[in-house]
Amino acid sequence: MSLQTRITLMFAALLIIVTGFFATFIHSFLLDNLIAQQKKELTLKGQFWIERIKYADDAFEEEDIAELDKLLVSNRKIEVLLLGKKKKVLYTSLPSSNLNEWLQVLERKAEKRKDKNVWIVGGDDYVVVNLGLKNDEKQRLILASPVRGLKEARMELTEKIIVTLLIGAVSAILLSFFITRSMVRPLNRLTKEIKKVHFRRFSEVQLIPARGEIAEVSESVYSMAQELDRFHEIQRQFLQNASHELKTPLMSIQGYAEGIRDGIFVEDAAHKGLDVIVSETNRIKHIVTEITLLAKLESEEDVFYPxxxxxxxxxxxxxxxxxxxxxxxxxxxxxxxxxxxxxxxxxxxxxxxxxxxxxxxxxxxxxxxxxxxxxxxxxxxxxxxxxxxxxxxxxxxxxxxxxxxxxxxxxxxxxxxxxxxxxxxxxxxxxxxxxxxxxxxxxxxxxxxxxxxxx
Missing domain, CATH: 3.30.565.10 (Histidine kinase-like ATPase, C-terminal domain)
Known part of the structure; x- marks a missing residue:
C-alpha cells in the first residue's frame, strides 16, 4: 500500500471517529437543550400573559383567553390549563378524557413539592410550566408541550448535523488526498533519484522542486550526488595519476635492470643504470610515503598530537x-x-x-x-x-x-x-x-x- 493511500485512510478513519463522537455527543445533549429552551419559552409567554390579564372572582374575559391562545401559537402543540381556587378548572385546551389524569399528576407533584422539566401524563412526556397567578398563588396557569414534538425536532436537527458533518468529512478527505498527493509526489520522484545514487549514476541525479522540509531533503540529496560525483571523478583521476606516477619509474627500473642482466649496459653504462634504479626506487618510496601519509591524514584520528x-x-x-x-x-x-x-x-x-x-x-x-x-x-x-x-x-x-x-x-x-x-x-x-x-x-x-x- 502506497504512502499516499495509508495517510489518506488514516486521516479518513480519524475523521470518521471524531465525527461519530461529536454526532453522538450532540444527539445526547440536544434533547435536554431543546427541553430547557421550550420551558424557558413557555415561562416567558406565561409570565407575559399573567402580567397583562385582568380577572376577578374566578372569571376571565374572553379576550384574555383569546390573547393567551394567540400568544401560544407556534409550530408545536401547547396545552393550557387554568386552575382557580380549590383547583376549579377555569379554562383548558385539554380533552376531557385527559383532564383527570392531569389533575392527579398535578396533585402528586404538589405533594412531593417537585416541579421537574418533564412530566409523564397518560404515558406521554410533556414539558410543563406551572405558574402562579399574580393575585393568588393558589390559582395556577399550567402550560404543557409534548416532548414527542421535541424528539422529532431533535431527530431532524441531528440528521441535518450528520449530513453537514459527512459533507465536511468527505470534503476534508478529498482535500487531504490532494494535499497528500502533492507531498508524496516529490518523495516518489526523490526515491527515483536516490536509486540513481545507489547505482552510482551521480551525474544523472536531478534537483526535485518541492517545499518545506522535503525541499531541504531534495537539496541535500542533490548536493550529496554532486559531491559524490566529484569525489568519484577525483578517485578515478587519482587511480589514473597514481598508476602513471608509479609506472614511469618502474619502467625505468625494469629497463635498466634488464639491460644490465642481458649485458647491454656494461661498465660506466651499468653504473649509470644502477644510479637510475636507486634514484627511481627512492622516488617510488617518496610517492608511496606521501600517498600513505595523505590516507592517514584523511581517515585516522590519532595521528595528530597538538x-x-x-x-x-x-x-x-x-x-x-x-x-x-x-x-x-x-x-x-x-x-x-x-x-x-x-x-x-x-x-x-x-x-x-x-x-x-x-x-x-x-x-x-x-x-x-x-x-x-x-x-x-x-x-x-x-x-x-x-x-x-x-x-x-x-x-x-x-x-x-x-x-x-x-x-x-x-x-x-x-x-x-x-x-x-x-x-x-x-x-x-x-x-x-x-x-x-x-x-x-x-x-x-x-x-x-x-x-x-x-x-
Whole structure:
C-alpha cells in the first residue's frame, strides 16, 4: 500500500471517529437543550400573559383567553390549563378524557413539592410550566408541550448535523488526498533519484522542486550526488595519476635492470643504470610515503598530537629548513608579522610539513622574492605566502588541492593535497588565488588557542 493511500485512510478513519463522537455527543445533549429552551419559552409567554390579564372572582374575559391562545401559537402543540381556587378548572385546551389524569399528576407533584422539566401524563412526556397567578398563588396557569414534538425536532436537527458533518468529512478527505498527493509526489520522484545514487549514476541525479522540509531533503540529496560525483571523478583521476606516477619509474627500473642482466649496459653504462634504479626506487618510496601519509591524514584520528606554538616561530622554522634551497636559487624570503603574537594549538610537526610544502611550492615558481605575512586577529591567525611568479593557471585553480594535480614545475602532485589535509584537520582553511598583478597567494587561516579551547 502506497504512502499516499495509508495517510489518506488514516486521516479518513480519524475523521470518521471524531465525527461519530461529536454526532453522538450532540444527539445526547440536544434533547435536554431543546427541553430547557421550550420551558424557558413557555415561562416567558406565561409570565407575559399573567402580567397583562385582568380577572376577578374566578372569571376571565374572553379576550384574555383569546390573547393567551394567540400568544401560544407556534409550530408545536401547547396545552393550557387554568386552575382557580380549590383547583376549579377555569379554562383548558385539554380533552376531557385527559383532564383527570392531569389533575392527579398535578396533585402528586404538589405533594412531593417537585416541579421537574418533564412530566409523564397518560404515558406521554410533556414539558410543563406551572405558574402562579399574580393575585393568588393558589390559582395556577399550567402550560404543557409534548416532548414527542421535541424528539422529532431533535431527530431532524441531528440528521441535518450528520449530513453537514459527512459533507465536511468527505470534503476534508478529498482535500487531504490532494494535499497528500502533492507531498508524496516529490518523495516518489526523490526515491527515483536516490536509486540513481545507489547505482552510482551521480551525474544523472536531478534537483526535485518541492517545499518545506522535503525541499531541504531534495537539496541535500542533490548536493550529496554532486559531491559524490566529484569525489568519484577525483578517485578515478587519482587511480589514473597514481598508476602513471608509479609506472614511469618502474619502467625505468625494469629497463635498466634488464639491460644490465642481458649485458647491454656494461661498465660506466651499468653504473649509470644502477644510479637510475636507486634514484627511481627512492622516488617510488617518496610517492608511496606521501600517498600513505595523505590516507592517514584523511581517515585516522590519532595521528595528530597538538600543543601550543607560536605561528611566527613555526614559519621561521620552516624558512630556516629551506635556507640552503633559497641560497641555491638566489631567492629572498621575507617574513613580516602584524598584530600580537598568535598562539596556535596544533601538531607542530604536521603544520611545519604543510608550511614546508607551500613554501617549497612557492620556491619552484617564484622569480626573485617570496613574502610571508603573519597577521593575528581576535579569533584567527592568517598566514599569506606570496610569490612573484607567473601565477596559477585559471583552469588549475579549482583543482589545485586535489591529489596528483601538478603545475608545469610540480613534483608528484601530493604536496598541496597533504597541506590542505593537515590544515583542515588543524581546524583551519587554506585558499589559493592569483595576485592583482603577478604571482600566487596561498592563505592559511587557523584559530587561536583560546578560540579552540572555547569551542
Amino acid at each position: 600543543t601550543t606554538h607560536s605561528a611566527t616561530e613555526l614559519v621561521n622554522r620552516a624558512v630556516e629548513r629551506l635556507h640552503p634551497l633559497k641560497l641555491q636559487q638566489n631567492i629572498a624570503i621575507l617574513v613580516r608579522t602584524f598584530g600580537e603574537e598568535g598562539i596556535l594549538y596544533v601538531d607542530d610537526g604536521k603544520l611545519l610539513q604543510a608550511l614546508l610544502n607551500l613554501i617549497t611550492n612557492a620556491l619552484r615558481h617564484t622569480k626573485e622574492q617570496i613574502e610571508i605575512k603573519i597577521e593575528s586577529g581576535k579569533r584567527f591567525v592568517t598566514i599569506d605566502i606570496i610569490d612573484d611568479g607567473d601565477g596559477i593557471p585559471e583552469d588549475l585553480l579549482p583543482h589545485l588541492f586535489h591529489r596528483f594535480v601538478k603545475g608545469k614545475n610540480g613534483d608528484v602532485g601530493l604536496g598541496l593535497a597533504i597541506s590542505r589535509a593537515i590544515i583542515e584537520r588543524s581546524g583551519g582553511i587554506i585558499e589559493a588565488r592569483n595576485g592583482v598583478f603577478t604571482g600566487a597567494i596561498f592563505r592559511i587561516t587557523l584559530p587561536l588557542q583560546r578560540c579552540r579551547s572555547q569551542a
